[in-house]
């Protein structure tokens with residue numbers, strides 16, 4: 143009896159608690175406001191109420207102008223919300239009834255053109271409950287100029303809209319958001335989101351970076367916060383609709399990494415729980431399911447940090463929140479690392495397992511840092527802690543958030559025109575911002591027109607004189623005749639060949655054309671992903687297949703690479719370089735259109751796919767093609783061009799398995815005569831990187847030669863250049879293959895599928911070339927011209943051998959590694975009957 147009564151009491155108590163929670167929730171409700179409209183829309187699963195819908199509990203002080211845009215080019219998910227806006231030429235405020243406490247405030251901006259109002263000309267300020275959020279704010283300028291505090295709606299899929307997120311405490315019963323246009327200008331807003339935060343999202347006392355264990359007080363009851371970055375490290379974007387606590391957007395991190403290859407992605411979806419049950423709202427579990435770990439801890443002697451470089455506003459305090467979850471090790475001391483924020487140690491001897499209290503435990507830590515008035519970057523670096531002497535020096539990070547703290551009631555930072563006042567200066571800022579954009583587009587367009595003109599003229603010449611066509615062919619615009627001749631001699635022939643005899647010109651596509659070609663960026667047409675962005679297979683107007691590369695709009699590096707690539711490819715025409723058909727730079731998109739390469743990457747034909755293996759002869763021909771392309775890059779212009787990212791995924795194969803070098807985004811013009819190298823930050827891909835380039839950060843053509851040597855070994859062994867699942871001495875292909883090559887027994891690790899199908903002599907010679915390419919010092923390595931010459935000799939050896947061993951014919955490659963050469967005959971018979 144007694145027990146039963148207790149039970150009842152407990153249930154009663156539960157009911158009461160639930161009841162209170164209900165009431166609490168009801169009082170602290172969210173406001174989702176769609177501005178400039180009397181209708182409501184459902185977007186990302188939530189109902190957004192029009193700001194003039196009667197009874198919506200939203201009031202505003204002046205009516206402003208209700209605007210709607212006809213054309214829309216942002217993220218389609220947000221289209222219903224962003225098609226309308228409220229424009230104001232005088233101050234205007236939105237007021238909602240709330241209760242004291244904490245809130246997230248999000249302001250949504252989609253740059254519009256409505257009647258005489260063009261968002262390019264808008265300049266305004268926003269305040270909320272005595273906190274200044276932005277000053278002299280121009281949405282397109284912000285999108286164009288800043289990499290920071292942009293939380294573009296819908297992850298990285300849209301470049302054209304902007305969400306600003308704030309977190310603050312109010313002590314009154316109303317929330318007021320003031321919009322104030324600059325003198326003579328106007329402002330606009332598309333949507334406002336006010337989300338109450340009842341959970342304790344921040345602790346007041348936060349460890350100070352470089353403060354010897356000291357901490358700083360955030361004072362969030364009087365200070366406001368702006369979210370600058372929120373990244374899901376090593377995973378894909380987590381959309382607001384997947385973060386049901388506060389509808390936050392978690393962006394991908396790769397575009398902020400200094401070298402995305404320094405950290406490899408890892409994931410584990412099983413049994414992750416929060417280290418503290420009170421922290422379930424800090425971040426949703428998908429953030430902890432993916433991570434980055436150091437790529438190469440056991441491979442190279444010199445170890446590296448994973449580094450994220452984030453643009454921030456100078457002269458503010460920042461809160462950096464790092465999310466961790468140990469996904470692999472089930473005991474302590476396996477993974478110990480250091481954390482640096484702006485080159486200072488934030489934590490050392492960091493063992494997630496110990497701090498989170500186990501494996502698969504979601505855990506976070508906060509750090510407080512001040513950014514000086516001279517800096518606008520925040521570096522976050524994780525690297526090995528070599529002082530501990532523990533077994534594992536690998537680092538791991540799952541998520542990253544950066545919050546800016548207000549200073550004297552101000553969160554606004556006016557980047558370029560704080561010392562001048564009024565609309566005139568704002569205008570001039572716009573000219574700098576947008577003008578620079580237009581200027582670079584204009585230069586690009588001029589360049590492309592020049593090329594088109596050149597091509598047309600060339601074509602005309604060719605039409606006039608057919609005989610000349612075969613003789614002259616293509617020349618890069620900036621070539622010097624003497625070098626051209628020298629190159630042509632060195633390679634024997636085809637360097638300036640006109641590809642297929644057709645004329646290609648850099649064409650400027652409209653976004654509509656690109657959308658039509660890719661079925662609106664249909665994921666099913668995706669054929670690849672790189673640091674730059676996604677690649678789609680598309681069909682342009684006349685049915686021509688094309689590879690369409692769309693830049694990740696959030697990558698600033700992307701913009702630089704986009705321009706490098708157009709610049710390089712516009713100058714270069716070669717049978718063994720992938721040709722650029724055109725580009726699209728409409729609406730801040732950065733899209734490149736290339737000739738489509740039917741047979742994809744060389745790598746896909748070596749391993750990791752079901753494709754039939756290439757014969758030894760085919761492999762040699764592919765290597766020769768790639769070597770020709772590289773040789774042309776190195777010598778085809780006065781200063782030469784260094785590719786910087788030679789690897790088997792950047793060697794593409796056309797329908798006839800002709801190899802072409804691709805991806806010039808990282809290319810650099812070579813050293814001038816008086817210098818022997820180009821100093822530059824290390825870029826490229828692990829496993830292929832020239833150790834000398836690592837050590838000295840000095841780039842020469844010989845770095846490409848090194849990478850090409852790794853490609854040669856990869857072609858023989860048909861395995862990944864870095865394979866962490868193998869025993870330690872085998873992880874790095876370059877080391878492993880060199881080990882065997884030095885003993886002249888490369889055949890012990892040859893791809894079993896070509897065993898018995900090659901001339902011993904050709905393999906021996908091939909191994910020697912690869913070995914020379916991997917010489918420690920650049921100056922001991924051969925030039926690409928020499929590599930090419932030797933490879934052609936290797937091909938001759940193989941062809942001669944094939945001639946006398948006719949039964950080991952071209953297509954008789956065993957697709958089953960276990961089959962010996964004697965079984966191959968049967969395979970052939972089967973093929974023939976099909």
Ligand SMILES: *[C@@H]1O[C@H](CO)[C@@H](O)[C@H](O)[C@H]1NC(C)=O
Nearest residue numbers: 445446447482485486523525
């Ligand atoms: C990692 O970054 C820190 C801070 O910038 C630096 O001091 C350290 O030398 C770096 N470590 C490695 C291995 O590059």
